[in-house]
Each structure stands twice: as C-alpha cells, then as structure tokens.
Amino acid sequence: MDMDATTNPAAGLLAALAAPLKRVPPKVRGRAAVAAFAAFALLLPVIDGNAGDLDAAANATAFAALALGLNIVVGLAGLLDLGYAAFFAIGAYTYGIFASWQLEPAWSSFWQPFAWLGLVERFHVDGVPDVAHLTVSFWIMLPLSGLIAAFFGILFGAPTLRLKGDYLAIVTLGFGEIVPVVVRNTPSLTNGAMGLNGVQAPSLFGYNFGVTSTPYYYVGVALVALFIFVSLRLTTSRIGRAWMAIREDQIAAAAMGVNRVRLKLLAFAVGAGFAGMIGTFYVAKLQTATPDMFMFPVSAMILVMVVFGGMGSPYGVVAGALILQILQSWVLQDVSGWLHDLGELLDNDWLQTIDLTQAIELIFGIVLVLTMLYRRQGLIPARRATRALSLAEQTANVERGGIRRQLRVLAREAAETPGPLLEIRGLVKRYGGIIAVKEVDLKIAAGTIVALIGPNGSGKTTMFNVITGLDPATGGKILLQGRDVTGLPPHELARLGIARTFQNLRLFNNMTVLENVLVGMHSRTTTGALGAVLRPPSVAVEEREARERAIEVLSVFGNRLLPRLDQTVSELSYANRRRVEIARALASQPKILLLDEPAAGMNPGETLELAEQIRSLKDMGLTVFLIEHKLNVVNDLADRIVVLDHGEKIAEGTPAEVHADPQVLEAYLGRKAVAHA
Numbered sequence: 195m196d197m198d199a200t201t202n203p204a205a206g207l208l209a210a211l212a213a214p215l216k217r218v219p220p221k222v223r224g225r226a227a228v229a230a231f232a233a234f235a236l237l238l239p240v241i242d243g244n245a246g247d248l249d250a251a252a253n254a255t256a257f258a259a260l261a262l263g264l265n266i267v268v269g270l271a272g273l274l275d276l277g278y279a280a281f282f283a284i285g286a287y288t289y290g291i292f293a294s295w296q297l298e299p300a301w302s303s304f305w306q307p308f309a310w311l312g313l314v315e316r317f318h319v320d321g322v323p324d325v326a327h328l329t330v331s332f333w334i335m336l337p338l339s340g341l342i343a344a345f346f347g348i349l350f351g352a353p354t355l356r357l358k359g360d361y362l363a364i365v366t367l368g369f370g371e372i373v374p375v376v377v378r379n380t381p382s383l384t385n386g387a388m389g390l391n392g393v394q395a396p397s398l399f400g401y402n403f404g405v406t407s408t409p410y411y412y413v414g415v416a417l418v419a420l421f422i423f424v425s426l427r428l429t430t431s432r433i434g435r436a437w438m439a440i441r442e443d444q445i446a447a448a449a450m451g452v453n454r455v456r457l458k459l460l461a462f463a464v465g466a467g468f469a470g471m472i473g474t475f476y477v478a479k480l481q482t483a484t485p486d487m488f489m490f491p492v493s494a495m496i497l498v499m500v501v502f503g504g505m506g507s508p509y510g511v512v513a514g515a516l517i518l519q520i521l522q523s524w525v526l527q528d529v530s531g532w533l534h535d536l537g538e539l540l541d542n543d544w545l546q547t548i549d550l551t552q553a554i555e556l557i558f559g560i561v562l563v564l565t566m567l568y569r570r571q572g573l574i575p576a577r578r579a580t581r582a583l584s585l586a587e588q589t590a591n592v593e594r595g596g597i598r599r600q601l602r603v604l605a606r607e608a609a610e611t612p613g614p615l616l617e618i619r620g621l622v623k624r625y626g627g628i629i630a631v632k633e634v635d636l637k638i639a640a641g642t643i644v645a646l647i648g649p650n651g652s653g654k655t656t657m658f659n660v661i662t663g664l665d666p667a668t669g670g671k672i673l674l675q676g677r678d679v680t681g682l683p684p685h686e687l688a689r690l691g692i693a694r695t696f697q698n699l700r701l702f703n704n705m706t707v708l709e710n711v712l713v714g715m716h717s718r719t720t721t722g723a724l725g726a727v728l729r730p731p732s733v734a735v736e737e738r739e740a741r742e743r744a745i746e747v748l749s750v751f752g753n754r755l756l757p758r759l760d761q762t763v764s765e766l767s768y769a770n771r772r773r774v775e776i777a778r779a780l781a782s783q784p785k786i787l788l789l790d791e792p793a794a795g796m797n798p799g800e801t802l803e804l805a806e807q808i809r810s811l812k813d814m815g816l817t818v819f820l821i822e823h824k825l826n827v828v829n830d831l832a833d834r835i836v837v838l839d840h841g842e843k844i845a846e847g848t849p850a851e852v853h854a855d856p857q858v859l860e861a862y863l864g865r866k867a868v869a870h871a
C-alpha cells in the first residue's frame with residue numbers, strides 16, 4: 195500500500211483522503227453511510243425528475259424489500275427456498291382480486307355493511323342486475339396480504355420441516371411452480387393467463403397515486419426501511435439467534451432448547467409476509483398482474499440478490515438488490531445503446547442487434563459465479579473479522595456469582611427430590627440389525643459425577659443421544675426426577691433440565707462466543723418475534739440479563755473465554771471451542787449435564803484444568819454424566835463408573851471396584867491379555 199502511495203500520486207491522494215476516515219470507529223462510519231444513503235433515497239425524486247428513472251427506482255425498492263424477506267428464510271434460518279416468488283404472487287393476487295373488477299358478485303343486502311365500511315361499491319348498469327364492486331383500500335390490504343402470505347408460508351413450510359439442503363430446495367421449487375400454475379388455471383378468480391385488469395391505485399388523504407412513480411417510490415422506500423428495521427431487530431434477538439443456530443446446526447440447536455418446528459415455520463411466515471406485502475405494493479403500482487410475473491426466474495433473481503449482497507446481512511442484501519437492479523434497468527440498457535452506436539459507426543449489423551437486457555439471466559448467473567469465486571460472504575458480509583484483543587482484555591478475569599447461585603438453587607432442589615435424579619430402565623436402542631444399547635439400567639443420584647466408559651462402539655454416545663431425545667429409544671424408560679420423559683423432543687428435554695455437549699463438537703461456528711452461550715439460554719428466555727421487533731422494556735431487560743448471565747457462565751472458565759465474547763467460534767482454538775460447548779450447555783441451567791468426551795483433543799495441562807472446572811461444577815451441586823476415554827480424568831472425577839460393552843452394562847461401581855473387575859479388563863484388553871496378566 196505504502197509503495198503504491200509513494201510511487202503513484204493518485205493512490206497517495208486517495209490514501210491521504212481516506213486516512214481521517216480510518217480514524218472514525220466502524221460503527222460511526224456505518225451509521226454515517228446509512229444516514230447518507232437514506233438522505234439520498236429521500237431526495238432522489240428531487241435530484242432526478244426523470245419519470246423512467248423513478249419508475250425503475252420504485253421497482254428496485256420492491257426487489258430490495260423482497261430480498262430482505264428471502265434473507266430471513268435463507269440468510270438467517272438457512273432454509274434454501276427456491277420458490278419464494280410464490281408468496282410475492284399470493285400478495286399480488288390478494289390485493290389484485292380485492293381491488294379490481296375481477297369479482298362482481300350480484301348485489302344483495304349481504305354487501306351493505308361492507309359498503310358502509312367503504313370496502314364495496316354498489317354498481318349499477320341499466321338493464322342488468324346491480325353488482326358489488328370490491329374496493330378494499332390498499333392500506334388495509336398491505337398488512338392483510340402480508341398475513342395471508344404468512345399463512346401460506348406456514349402451509350408450504352410445514353411439509354418441508356424434515357428436509358434440508360437439496361431436498362428442501364426441490365420441494366420449495368415445486369411450490370414456486372405450483373402457484374403460478376394454479377393462478378393460470380383459476381380464471382374465475384384470477385382471470386388466468388390474461389391477468390388482472392384495472393387494479394385500483396392507492397390513495398392517501400384524497401390524493402390518488404394513479405400512475406405517477408413518485409408516491410410508489412416513497413412507499414417502496416418506507417417498506418424497505420421498515421423491513422431493514424424488522425430484520426435488524428430480529429437478527430439481534432432471541433429469535434434471530436435461534437434461526438442462526440438452526441442454520442448452523444439443527445441438532446445442536448434442538449439440544450439447546452430451540453423448537454425447530456416452530457422457528458422454521460416462523461422464518462417461513464416472516465419471509466412470506468414480507469413478500470406478500472411487496473406483492474400488494476407491486477400490483478398496485480403496475481395495476482395489473484399476470485402469472486408470468488412470478489415464475490422461477492424471479493425467485494432465482496431474488497436469491498442471487500441475497501447471495502451477492504451477503505446472506506444474513508440486511509444492508510448487504512439491499513445493496514445487492516439495488517446494484518443488480520441498476521445493472522438491469524440502466525447499465526445494460528446504456529451499454530446496449532453504446533454497442534448499437536458503435537455498430538452504426540463500424541457498419542456492423544451484429545453489434546446493432548445486441549440487446550444485453552435480454553441476457554439478464556446469463557448476467558445474473560455470471561454475477562453469482564463471480565461472487566462464489568471471489569467474495570463468498572457477499573458485498574457486505576453479515577459478520578466482519580473481529581478486532582484483536584488488548585492485553586488488558588486477555589488478562590481480564592471477571593468473577594461473578596449469579597449463574598453459580600442459580601445452579602446451586604437448582605442443585606439443591608434436585609437433591610431434595612427423593613430418588614435418583616436420572617433413572618434409566620431397560621433402555622434398548624436398535625439400528626436395524628445392530629443393537630447399540632441393550633437393556634441398560636442406571637441410576638444417577640443428584641450432585642454426583644457418573645462416568646460412562648467402554649471400548650469404541652460400545653454404545654455410549656448412543657445412550658446420550660437417546661437420553662437427550664435426539665434418537666428415539668426402541669424400548670425402556672427414562673425418568674427425570676421420577677417423571678417419565680421417554681420420547682420427549684430434545685428442546686423439551688432441554689427445558690426440563692437435560693443439557694449436553696457433543697463428542698465431535700457441534701457449535702454454531704459462524705456465531706460469536708456470546709451468541710452461542712445465549713442460544714443455550716433459549717429455553718430460559720421468552721421473547722417472541724413481536725417482542726423482538728417492538729422491544730418493550732421487558733424484552734430489553736430480559737436481553738440484558740441474559741447477556742449478564744452469559745458472561746457469568748463464561749467466567750467458569752476464568753479468562754479463557756471472557757475476552758473472546760465477540761469472536762466467532764470458528765476463530766477459537768480447539769480447547770476453547772470445547773469450553774464454549776460446555777458453557778453453552780451450562781447456560782441452559784441444567785439439572786444434569788451430559789458431557790461427551792469433553793477432554794478429547796486437549797493436551798495434559800488443558801485436561802487437568804478442565805477436570806478442575808468439572809469438579810467445580812460438582813461443587814456447585816450440579817449432576818454430571820460423563821463419557822471420557824482418558825481414564826485418569828475418569829478416576830479422578832467420577833463418584834461412580836458405568837462400563838458398557840457391546841451395548842450392555844457389564845460393570846458399575848466406584849473407580850476402584852470397576853478397575854478390579856475382570857470383565858472390564860477383558861472388555862478393554864481382550865481375553866488373552868487378561869489371562870497373561
């Protein structure tokens with residue numbers, strides 16, 4: 195850079211101009227950029243009075259708003275939806291049908307109350323019976339179409355809940371194709387392929403929008419601003435974090451208390467709701483709608499806008515949509531014009547026939563390929579690299595007691611309940627012909643550490659999966675404080691107080707340490723989508739308290755994680771990732787914590803430190819069920835050890851008893867080795 199600046203005067207000037215900017219904190223820079231852009235957007239009709247330009251700008255706002263909606267589904271919740279235009283169509287036809295001459299039922303007294311409300315007009319033509327002409331206001335239909343599209347979002351989303359990746363994409367693609375086909379084939383409602391005619395223009399305080407672009411442009415800008423606001427509020431809330439957790443790892447999200455069904459449907463509903471509103475806006479602007487306007491290329495185009503702009507980044511997708519719209523509406527037209535001029539000059543017929551606007555899909559494809567090759571995170575990535583830590587931060591050591599107190603209270607309650615905290619009776623798990631767990635009985639008393647050991651493939655992880663609801667049991671019962679919890683879904687078990695970590699680390703890698711731990715609190719917090727957007731004081735308090743508790747949980751690991759709150763988990767060392775997983779599980783305030791090989795991949799020093807930390811959890815009264823291959827850790831920590839071999843419990847007792855058991859030695863070392871010993 196410096197070399198450039200010294201050898202190239204232009205680069206030097208640029209660097210000099212940019213230097214003061216660099217001193218401004220990124221947050222302030224971001225806000226200034228947004229304010230400048232908002233001012234530009236508001237003044238555009240004054241700056242550029244050209245009707246064609248304003249019309250294109252109004253269309254661009256529609257696509258930016260659509261991209262914001264799809265961003266909720268694809269960018270935040272990670273649900274690849276290739277049929278998004280279906281909801282755009284539903285919104286468009288909802289308004290179109292209620293505000294055009296499409297439906298003209300015979301007039302009867304049934305319509306009179308609607309006429310008083312101004313939703314219907316009695317229309318009289320000499321010689322024929324009177325008809326009812328629907329004239330529902332745009333301003334009523336705007337939110338209503340959002341709600342209707344959201345309903346369809348849930349309806350179409352429901353069959354896809356068990357699908358992900360390619361399968362989800364194929365099913366959504368199918369829905370995207372079905373909607374225009376249904377529209378085309380129900381002419382009584384939609385006028386079929388001919389399209390709706392005479393959709394009424396909105397009016398506000400007596401001013402009819404008619405066909406001038408400016409009022410539509412401002413409505414579009416307002417909708418984009420509203421959707422950005424809603425997106426930002428959701429992203430930084432309990433709901434947005436749960437969506438991102440589903441995107442990152444569905445299974446871990448469920449084990450942390452996230453109800454996958456409900457949250458996926460919510461994402462489909464919110465995304466569809468945005469599209470429904472924009473459908474209404476778009477059809478009001480065009481005053482017509484045909485099924486061709488909502489075919490697959492539209493869904494693909496919106497998806498390209500989201501990917502190009504930056505999945506999960508509201509400002510990014512708006513930028514992506516606007517740039518691609520500018521490309522489509524202006525740049526390609528201008529370049530085609532220049533090529534025609536050049537063709538005339540050179541007397542070249544071929545150049546004169548080039549129309550780049552016809553090749554828009556090809557150009558969008560090229561944009562997508564280039565984005566994937568050179569800027570996968572998109573123009574404005576959802577998360578930028580985090581700053582380096584200061585020395586003070588690295589050595590910070592916050593000591594707080596909140597979560598520890600809470601865990602102690604839970605532990606005391608658990609200890610006071612008579613009987614074992616967790617009881618397993620005759621547990622069986624079969625995978626086809628393989629019996630991974632065979633008639634295992636087990637009791638874990640509150641406040642103890644019980645270790646589950648056994649050779650590889652003996653069924654330890656399977657037992658954890660069954661206890662935490664990730665895999666259904668084939669037979670047997672699981673009781674938590676005497677209550678039968680067999681067959682409950684993972685999020686419900688997390689709420690009841692069973693938390694776990696995973697053998698192969700299942701963190702939400704593209705989320706920060708703090709966000710990971712906050713997802714752990716999902717079942718202990720209550721904010722819903724509306725609360726997240728409106729953010730009343732109760733939600734702000736819950737969010738603040740959750741953050742404070744997260745910091746308290748992280749303080750269990752001294753200063754290992756506290757200075758790294760805002761680092762994405764993928765940037766952490768392996769040992770720190772293991773710690774985050776334990777912290778995330780602790781954040782759910784469990785009664786029993788299931789740790790699946792927590793010391794795997796840690797060096798001896800780190801293992802020792804972790805063993806100390808697990809012991810401190812026990813000192814707080816927490817019950818721990820532990821799978822671990824490092825036998826020194828097990829001997830050191832466990833009150834009791836349970837040994838599995840080929841899915842069967844072959845021994846149980848104190849560490850000394852278990853180590854003296856010949857069956858255990860045989861399972862670990864083999865029959866011959868035991869005989870020689």
Ligand SMILES: Nc1ncnc2c1ncn2[C@@H]1O[C@H](COP(=O)(O)OP(=O)(O)OP(=O)(O)O)[C@@H](O)[C@H]1O
Nearest residue numbers: 625628630648649650651652653654655656657697
């Ligand atoms: N989803 C599955 N489908 C089919 N078989 C499975 C499945 N999960 C586990 N198994 C089988 O169940 C048996 C027990 O596996 P499990 O992973 O529980 O063992 P483990 O004791 O945890 O082993 P390790 O110490 O290697 O983690 C193995 O034979 C394994 O192949």
